[in-house]
Amino acid sequence: MDKEPTESLWVRIKGSAGAGDIIVGVCYRPPDQGDQADEAIYRQIGAASRSQALVLMGDFNHPDICWRDNTAEHRQPRSFPECVNDNLPFQVIEKPTRRGAMLDLVLTNKEGLVGNVKLKGSFDYSDHEMVEFKILRAVRRAHSKLTALDFSRADFGFFRDLLGRIPWDKVLEGREAQDSWLVFKGHLLQSQERCPEGTGG
Structure with a gap:
């Protein structure tokens, strides 16, 4: 055929x-x-x-x-x-x-x-x-180090408060989906780093 x-x-x-x-x-x-x-x-x-x-x-x-x-x-x-x-x-x-x-x-x-x-x-x-x-370069699998978060020690109240202070309507206004995701991810990681517990494994 x-x-x-x-x-x-x-x-x-x-x-x-x-x-x-x-x-x-x-x-x-x-x-x-x-x-x-x-x-x-x-x-x-x-x-x-x-x-x-x-x-x-x-x-x-x-x-x-x-x-x-x-x-x-x-x-x-x-x-x-x-x-x-x-x-x-x-x-x-x-x-x-x-x-x-x-x-x-x-x-x-x-x-x-x-x-x-x-x-x-x-x-x-x-x-x-x-x-x-x-x-972008393919994800390297060799010699990678993963950080496991200990969520049992996380202060979710403080984490929620940090994210709640962000004026999301203004921050995401006019942005396309991919750009909005990157902005949201950046704020999420910044808030995670500011939390006193749960950031290490």
């Missing part, structure tokens, strides 16, 4: 000692692509996602997909959102990339692997936004 061709390129970035490899894929899905070619892409994504870390980017031409809740207006034999949920649950593009539609995506199977995502305007004659982002 002949394999259905797909417009995709896959690269393995070798990690340094103690860090895993990263698979980077670039894909173009034509708007009129058939179900067999879609299924071929899904198989490629499934195989690549079994690696330690995967980043997939490209123009997938699915304007009918709402990425806030991973739903599509038109159901296919196996939907693209279903493939993404199974293999690449983190989609980091939050704004339209072409004429009000989010056609270009950056997907990954590891939270925190992709950061500093920016849309930089069109390049030359392209009518798509240019996407800039950083692929």
